[in-house]
Amino acid sequence: MNLKHLIDGIDIISYKGSLDKEILEITYDSRKCSKNCIYIARKGFQVDGHDYIPSAIKNGAICIICEKEIPILKEGITYIQVKDSKIAQAELAIRFYDHPSEKLKMIGITGTNGKTSISFLIGNILRQWGKKTGTIGTIGNYIGNSFYKANNTTPEAIDLQKFLSEMVKQKVDYGIMEVSSHSLALNRVRGVKYAIGIFTNLSQDHLDFHKTYEDYFQAKAKLFDMTYKANIINGDDPYGERLLRKLKDKEKVPTYSYGIKNNNCDFLAKDIQITHKGVSFILEGENLQEDFSIGIPGIFSVYNAMTAIIVALLEKVPISIIKEALEKTPAVPGRFEVINTHTPYSVIIDYAHTPDGLENVLKTIRSFAKNRIISVFGCGGNRDKTKRPIMGEIGGTYSDLCILTSDNPRNEDPLTIIQDILPGIQKTNCPYQVIENRKEAIKRALEMAQKDDVILIAGKGHETYQILKDKTISFDEKKIVKELLEQA
Template sequence: MEIIELLKNLKTQSIHGDLEIEINQIQFDSRKIAKNDAYVALKGTVADGHQFIKQAIQDGAKLIVCEKLPVFLESHITYIQVEDTAQALGKLAGNFYGNPSKKLKLIGVTGTNGKTTVVTILYKLFKKLGYNVGLISTIHNKIKSRIYPSTHTTPNPVELNRLLAEMVKKRCTHVFMEVSSHAIVQKRIEGLHFKGGVFTNISHDHLDYHGTFSDYIRAKKGFFDILPHTSFALVNQDDKRGLVMLQNCKAKHVTFSMKSMSDYKVRIMDSSFEGMQLQIEEKHNEKINGKETWTKLIGNFNAYNLLTVYAVAMLLEEDEDEILTELSNIKGVNGRFQRYTSSLGVHTIVDYAHTPDALENVLKTISEIKKPHQNLITVVGCGGNRDKTKRPEMAKIAANYSDWSIFTSDNPRTEKPKAIIKDMLEGVKDVDCSKYQTIILRKEAIERACSMAQKDDIILVAGKGHETYQEINGERFDFDDRVILKESLE
């Protein structure tokens, strides 16, 4: 593609050089530069890409996009100066791949909890409704039925537009993607055209990156600030920050809830370990229409998730009865309240809950459904090199809701597991010490829980969910909570 085509709708401060040069690929990692590539110099948290401009040119780059021009400009190189290279990268990538998001019904879902479940169920639902569908999620990316590995919740702009272009090529009509707070701040979604944006909830998480809770909220709101008037903004009204997301948002405002009046509302009529009977109400022209449906999923959080999916499908003008019929048959998401009962009658649940709010939601759900004779054993840890302030909170929540808790490792990364668990123990100083124990090795912790459990007891293993590894000192080792549980019990 010629540079002049690449620059469409891009605000530039200055241009130096030939605009008719053909560009092979866009790169922001100087180590990946090949002949005739464009190099976008990003200012990262660790290094400033401007330091590698000279090396990028030596490796074959023909176009340099930067915020600050080098002192000496090479005559055979084209330089584009912009105010913000992170912002420019998204628009350049969109232009390079033909702005694929304009050709798709792209729905972005953001929030602390529920993103993966919502986009995955939307993907499953719209496949059942007969569409070619794309999925961009924490677990994996999908184009129709083909799976592509996922390294980030939301990919970088070049990878994201490449994926979307492939989806257009494969004749996808709808794409459901998770939008992380990191991606919003780092402008990975810059230049994308969203048909709708969804806010699930917000609670304590990622403060190691954002610094303060206010900054975290501001990051989420940044997604809704960029939605155009032609899209919709669907937010959880029960979350007190839900309506904050709609402030100064140009998109159509739509709300959902369980506890308050809203455009879409859900009630749990009946609940057990087998599923829930839900009543979903929709406010239309001041009239409220209500319909009931059965789901195999359980828990208040899943009632919210299913209501969110229903609302998105209705906003995309799908048939109400078809939506409810298909939702009643859809199973859960791997690693999200994933259940298994052993031959000896021990019930196990594996869940990705790695925030205080998510852990409390899961434990509340189990506590409300379990019988008096059933004991609940929780195995939980906290990740290393992440927000330390949530560690004592999670331990306290586990101890409060469980008969016994085992605190263990969960991706310690470069931190000492003992130090992480020590932080967790600060939250249980006032708890009877017979209710919890610490076992550093996660496999041993799960095995201990299994040896403690009697028939009908429930074991919750929280924190890793779908993950199939433990990250220790920069290395990933094979580890799957679900496999360890089954092997230990059977």
Template sequence: MELKQLFKNIDFELKQGNLNQKITEVKYDSREIEKDNLFIAINGFEVDGHQFIEQAIKNGAAAVVIEKDLLEYQTGISYIKVDNCRKVMAELAKNFFGNPLKDIKLIGITGTNGKTTTSYLLYNILKEAKGKAALFGTIKNIIGEQELDSSRTTPESIDLYRYFSQMREAEVKYGVMEVSSHALDLYRVYGMKFAAAIFTNISPEHLDYHKNLENYREVKARLFAQLSQAEFAVINLDDSNSDYIKEKSGGKNYFYSLNAKTADLYTTDYELHQKGMEYRTGGKLDTFFELNLGGIFNIYNSLASILTAKLLGIKKDTIKNALAKISSVPGRFEIINVGQDFQIVVDYAHTPDGMKNVLETASAMEKNRLIVLFGCGGDRDRSKRPVMASLAEKYADYTIVSNDNPRSEDPENIFAEIKKGFSKKFNAYEIIPDRKKAIEKAIQIAEKNDLVMLLGRGHEQYQILKNRKIKLDDRQIAHQAAVEMKGI
């Protein structure tokens, strides 16, 4: 494709070069650049892409997109200046791949908690109804039968459009995508056409980045502002921010609730038990559902997916059959069972609200003692650390504090801030920095009918320590520790 075709309907300034230059690929990582590629110099969290323009040209870049004037422009290279490289990258991606979303119904899901589970449930319903579907999110990216690794909740715009192009080629008509606040703020989904958007909830998270809850909420609402009247929003009526999301929405609004009969879908009666839940819905769908998932929070997640599926025209029996087949969501209240006489649950809860939800569910379950292991991520919102400690003290009989993903922070500083949340007289806890040893200790001290909750990392398979990553999966460690404990 020629540069002039790529930049159709995009404002730009040609600093040097030729718009007839043919471009074979569009990339933002200078290390991946090949002959006749277009390099986009985006600003990252830690580095500025403008620093790698020379490397990109050495690797074969024929053209470069910049948002800053350069001291020197190399002969034979086309330089195009724009106001915002990230925003323009989304528009370039759309043009380069021929706007594949015009042939796809994409459902975006945003909120602090519940995005992954809701997307997983809806993906399975769509797969049941349509034969194949796509999923883009925290755990993995799936297009039809093809599974791809997931390095972040929402990929960059050029990567997303590449996925959408693959969907079109594979004739996958429906996709479900988790949309993070970072993705919205960094224009990763800028200008994308969503058939529907789901709002789960908002509680304090990523405040190290967004600075305050108001900014965080405003960014989340941008997904709904992208909707047109031909599209729809599915909103959690029970969340205090539902009116705000409704006001910002450009689409038709529908609501779900645990018990408000004014909602479009609500529960009239529900029961939680050891193996899952069952409830009856009212509103647009009057029927009975059984799921192999625990927790009131998963009633909300399932209601969101059910209402969305219903509005997409999927039949009741198809929805029920799909949900009944789901045994668990990876790393979300996932049960580890090798035949031990106590329970082990691994969950991704890493915010105060998420932790409160899973611990309330745990406290309602039949058990002897509740043993909780948790930590807090480094280089992230520090204010939540003592809050999570106070929740552990409130609900757990014994707590083990360990490393989550310390990143560049000194773990001892993280532990010190967590400890501030424990009351002065509280001593039913210990700190074991090594996550593997901490999990093994939690399982070693477990007695008959105890419940061990391993929180914070869920499905994650690597731990980030300083500038390196080590292989560490809570589920695998817990499984092996339980096997060794039983002598299997």
């Protein structure tokens, strides 16, 4: 593709060198540069891509896009200075991969909790309907049944557009995306065309990045400037109500609200029945009154199912197919996943790593637990520290025993993180133990468990690794539970 065509419309400050060049690849990683490649130098939080320009040129880059004014390092190289490299990267990627989101029906899901589960539910319904789906999210990326490893909930702009292009090549009908607040704030999804946008909720998370709830909310709200068919908003959530008012003022696309408590919502769940086996409810809306059920317990499952149902209804999926798909939905990996332990007690693994997420899961367990709840959890390092005592208080409030342990400590001392959690749990007078080694903490919970107890292992869910200060180690909690039980 010709460089002049690629950069058309990009906010350029200045350039040096020829624009008449054929470009074969674009990248933000100097190590991945190859012949006839554009290298995009970006300022990161820990490293500055401008420092790697010489390496990029050595590896074959013939064009450098950057924010700083760069001296000519080698003749024949084109240097293009832009105001914002991340925005330029997104716009270049869309052109280079030929606007793939416009050739798919994209569904974007944003919110603190529920994104992964909702994406799975929507995908199951659409596949039951005979459509081919592609999914991008926390657990990984899928095209049909093929799995592609992911490093972020929402990929970098170039990786995202490349993957969407692959969806187009493989004749995918629907692209289902978890859209993180980071990706919205950092312009990773800039220019993506979403048919439907979904807002689940907003609670404390990522304040290390966004600093305030207001910034966090405004980042999430950006998604709804990118939709063209419909918006679906949780009307029970205070920030959802605020978003509804904002979207109503714009009257850009039809917006539908859903809820359990707010009678002004377009769709309401009523006659909710929750057991340890799942939930059932009646969904009411305009010209609609239907009963649905799903084999995943918890009030959060009602919200997740409602969202997926509304998407399906907007896409004209027959109700009989929606019901069948929901009833056949398997457990989402690491989301309230009950492990088959063949023990007189139960073990549940869940990704809950926010105060709201942990509270929802523990409340659900409390609703059916016949004996004690033993919670094993910690908090991630290099992340929002203010949520740590809150997590401790929630764990202590809804558990009978807590074992505080390491999560993904990253560059922080695991025991320092635990010390931040302790004030919260100490307020509740709930018995607790501190076992920094996560495997040993899980082992201790299994050793202590009695008949009809429920052990919750929270925080990592689907993750099969643990991020330590100087390395990442294999850590699959499902396998670890099985191994510990076999050794007992």
